[in-house]
Amino acid sequence: LTSTSHLHLSPPPLTSISHLHLLLPTTKLFIDGKFVESKTSEWIDIHNPATNEVVSRVPKATQEEMRAAALSCSRAFPSWADTSILSRQQIFLRYQQLIKDNIKELAGLITLEQGKTLADAEGDVFRGLQVVEHTCSVTSLMLGETLPSITKDMDTYTYRLPIGVCAGIAPFNFPAMIPLWMFPMGLVCGNTYLMKPSERVPGCTMLLAKLLQDAGLPDGTLNIIHGQHAAVNFICDDPAIKAISFVGSNQAGEYIYQRGSHNGKRVQSNMGAKNHGVVMPDANKENTLNQLVGAAFGAAGQRCMALSTAVLVGEARAWLPQLVERSRALRVNAGDQPGADVGPLISPQAKARVSALIQSGVDQGASLLLDGRNVQVKGYENGNFVGPTILGNVTPEMTCYTEEIFGPVLVVLEVDNLDDAIAMINKNPYGNGTAIFTNNGATARKFTHEVDVGQVGINVPIPVPLPMFSFTGSRGSFRGDTNFYGKQGIQFYTQIKTVTSQWKAEDATITSPAVSMPT
Ligand code: NAD
Numbered sequence: 001l002t003s004t005s006h007l008h009l010s011p012p013p014l015t016s017i018s019h020l021h022l023l024l025p026t027t028k029l030f031i032d033g034k035f036v037e038s039k040t041s042e043w044i045d046i047h048n049p050a051t052n053e054v055v056s057r058v059p060k061a062t063q064e065e066m067r068a069a070a071l072s073c074s075r076a077f078p079s080w081a082d083t084s085i086l087s088r089q090q091i092f093l094r095y096q097q098l099i100k101d102n103i104k105e106l107a108g109l110i111t112l113e114q115g116k117t118l119a120d121a122e123g124d125v126f127r128g129l130q131v132v133e134h135t136c137s138v139t140s141l142m143l144g145e146t147l148p149s150i151t152k153d154m155d156t157y158t159y160r161l162p163i164g165v166c167a168g169i170a171p172f173n174f175p176a177m178i179p180l181w182m183f184p185m186g187l188v189c190g191n192t193y194l195m196k197p198s199e200r201v202p203g204c205t206m207l208l209a210k211l212l213q214d215a216g217l218p219d220g221t222l223n224i225i226h227g228q229h230a231a232v233n234f235i236c237d238d239p240a241i242k243a244i245s246f247v248g249s250n251q252a253g254e255y256i257y258q259r260g261s262h263n264g265k266r267v268q269s270n271m272g273a274k275n276h277g278v279v280m281p282d283a284n285k286e287n288t289l290n291q292l293v294g295a296a297f298g299a300a301g302q303r304c305m306a307l308s309t310a311v312l313v314g315e316a317r318a319w320l321p322q323l324v325e326r327s328r329a330l331r332v333n334a335g336d337q338p339g340a341d342v343g344p345l346i347s348p349q350a351k352a353r354v355s356a357l358i359q360s361g362v363d364q365g366a367s368l369l370l371d372g373r374n375v376q377v378k379g380y381e382n383g384n385f386v387g388p389t390i391l392g393n394v395t396p397e398m399t400c401y402t403e404e405i406f407g408p409v410l411v412v413l414e415v416d417n418l419d420d421a422i423a424m425i426n427k428n429p430y431g432n433g434t435a436i437f438t439n440n441g442a443t444a445r446k447f448t449h450e451v452d453v454g455q456v457g458i459n460v461p462i463p464v465p466l467p468m469f470s471f472t473g474s475r476g477s478f479r480g481d482t483n484f485y486g487k488q489g490i491q492f493y494t495q496i497k498t499v500t501s502q503w504k505a506e507d508a509t510i511t512s513p514a515v516s517m518p519t
Contacts, residue, residue, distance in 0.1 A: 027058040027202045027226060029065055030209050032072040033219025038065060038226070044199050049115030049344040050334035050383040058202050060227040066234045069223035073165040073192040074240045076220030081162045081190040083218075088188055089138050094215035095184070096132045099125065102211060109203040110175045111335040115344040115384070116299050118336055121176075125204075127464065128180025131485050134467035135188040141490045142189065151518070154502045160494040162190030163266070164242040167235045169196050169256065171248040172346055173302045173406075175204040181471070181484045182245045183212075183222055189493040194241065195224045196231050198248075200346060236260045243492065245484065246270065247304075250476065257479040268480035268492055270304070270473055272404040273432030277307040277461060278421045278447065281315040283437035287459065289319060291437070293326045295461035296410040297388045300342050302350075304477075305433045305455065305462045308405060310412045311421045317414050320392060324369045327388040327410070332372070334380045342408055344384040351384040354407030358389055361400035361411065366391040372408060396424060404430070418443060426452045431474030435461050454478065 026043075028035035038059030045054045061069075080088075099106070107121035116124065134141075146157040168182030175198070183193040197205035209224055225231050232252070235241055236259040243266035246256045253271035260267040277292055295307035312320065333340035345351045355373050362368050372387025386408055394401050394411040401411055415421050425434055435457035436447045444458045454472030457463030465471055470486035472478070482492040504510075 025056040030224035031069050050380050052382045058226045061225040066225050069225050070238050072220040072223050077192045080221050091216045092135045098211040099129045113201040117340045125176040128177035131180050131467045132184045135184045138188045153504045156500045159497045163495050165240045166191045166243045167194040167241045168245045172198040172200040175201040178247050179205045185489045186493045193222050273304045274430045275433040276309045276425045278311045278436045279316040280438040282439045288437040291461040297408045301408040307461050312414050332387045357405050361391040364398045367393045422450050429476040432477035
C-alpha cells in the first residue's frame with residue numbers, strides 16, 4: 001500500500017520540484033506478507049491522467065528485493081500446496097466478499113491512476129471479482145479423472161497438482177480485472193505467486209493484495225514487485241518461476257513469450273487487438289448504433305476488446321451519419337465527474353500517439369468525420385483528453401487500420417458483402433475479438449464459423465467471456481496454448497500426475513517376469 005493511502009484519493013497539488021517529490025506517497029513492495037518500502041534509488045512517478053498531477057511514486061525494485069520476493073514464494077510453496085483444498089477455497093470465499101465490500105475504494109484508485117470513469121472502474125473490479133467467485137469452485141475445477149479396470153485388477157487415475165511459483169505481468173488498462181485473472185487462479189490451484197502490476201497503475205493491485213491477506217492468505221504465498229524491463233527480465237529468467245501469465249502489448253508479449261519459453265517456462269501471452277464490428281443492413285439499427293458507439297469509445301478506447309473498426313456492409317453504409325451524431329453526443333470529462341462518458345488517455349505520450357495516428361489517416365486519404373483532438377475539458381485543461389473521433393473511407397492499407405490505436409478512434413471501412421468482411425478480418429494480423437450485428441441466423445452462423453478470431457459476438461459488441469469459459473484470442477493476439485481463466489486457466493496453472501495401480505487378490509500370483517511390453 002502507500003504510506004498515506006488516503007492521499008491516493010485526494011492528492012495534494014504538487015509540482016515537480018524534487019524535495020516535494022519526497023513527500024509523495026510511495027507504493028510499497030509486498031514481500032513475505034509485509035508491505036515494505038523499497039530501498040531503490042529509481043522511482044517512477046504516477047500521474048492522474050485527468051490532470052497530469054503526480055499522485056504517488058512506484059519503485060523499480062532492486063535485484064535483491066526481487067530475489068527476496070521470489071525466495072519467499074519458493075519457501076511458501078510446499079505448505080501452501082499441502083494446504084487442503086477446502087481451506088484454500090475458504091480463503092477465496094472470504095476474498096470475494098471483501099472485494100465486494102471495497103469495490104468503491106478499488107474503483108476510486110483505478111480512476112485516480114488510470115483515468116477511466118468511476119462507473120467503468122467499478123465494472124473493471126466487477127469483471128475481476130467474477131473470476132474470484134469462479135475460483136471458489138476449485139473443488140470441482142481441479143477434479144482429476146479415473147478409469148477403473150483398464151486391465152485386470154488395474155485402475156488409472158489422474159491428479160491435478162500445482163506447478164510451483166507462478167508469475168503475472170499486467171497492463172495498465174484494467175488495473176483490477178487483469179491481475180484478478182492471474183493470481184487468484186494461480187493461488188487457488190496451490191501455486192505461490194509473484195505479481196508485477198503495471199508500473200502505471202499499481203495502487204489497485206496493492207489494495208487487492210491487502211484484502212487477500214485479510215481473507216487469510218498465508219505470508220509469502222503472494223509477493224508483489226514493481227518495475228519495468230528489469231522486473232520483467234527477472235521473471236523470465238528466475239529458475240524458481242515455472243509459469244508466466246502476461247497481458248499487454250505485442251512488443252512486450254512476444255519478447256516475454258520467447259524469453260520465458262526459452263528458459264523452459266510455460267507462458268500464456270495475451271496481446272494487442274484490432275476488433276472489427278461488422279454491421280449487416282438487416283441488423284436492429286437502434287441497438288447496433290448504440291452498441292457500436294459504446295464499444296468504440298468506452299474507456300476512451302483503451303480496451304483490448306474495444307470495437308475500434310466498423311465494417312459497414314452494403315446498405316448499412318447509410319447509417320454512418322447517425323453513428324457520427326451519436327458519438328458526438330458523448331461527454332468527455334474527468335473520470336470522477338458525474339455524467340462522464342469518456343475519460344482521459346493514460347499519458348501525454350498516448351495522447352500524442354493517438355493524435356498522430358488520426359493525422360496519418362487524414363494524410364493517407366481518410367475522411368475525418370469527427371475530430372476529438374482539440375477537445376477542451378473545463379477545469380482539466382492539462383488532462384490527456386481526446387474526444388470521440390471517427391475516420392471514414394478507411395482502407396486496409398492505411399496506418400490507422402494496420403496499427404492498434406488504443407484510443408477513442410473508430411475507423412470505418414465499407415464492403416459489399418459478408419464474404420468481403422470476413423476476408424478482411426481474417427487478413428488482419430490480430431484475432432482478439434469481433435462482433436457481427438444482424439437479424440439473420442444463417443449470416444451469424446456463417447460469420448461465426450469462418451472468422452478466425454478468438455472471441456466472437458453476435459449482437460454483443462464486447463464478447464468478453466465469463467469465467468466459466470476462457471478468454472481466448474488467435475493469431476497475433478495470443479501466444480501459448482492454454483488461455484486465461486475457465487478450464488484452460490486451471491490447466492495452465494496445474495500439472496497432471498497419472499497413477500496406475502494394480503491390487504491383485506492374494507491368490508493371483510505373478511508367476512514369471514514380464515519382459516515384453518504388455519499388450
Ligand atoms: P505494455 O506491453 O506496455 O505493458 C504491459 C506490461 O509489460 C507492463 O507490466 C510493463 O511493465 C511491461 N512492459 C512494457 N514494455 C515492455 C517491454 N518492452 N519489455 C518487457 N516488458 C515490458 O502494455 P500496456 O500499454 O500496459 O497495455 C496495453 C496493451 O495491452 C494493448 O496492446 C492492449 O491491446 C493489450 N491488452 C491485451 C489484452 C488481451 O487480453 N488480449 C487485455 C488488455 C490489454
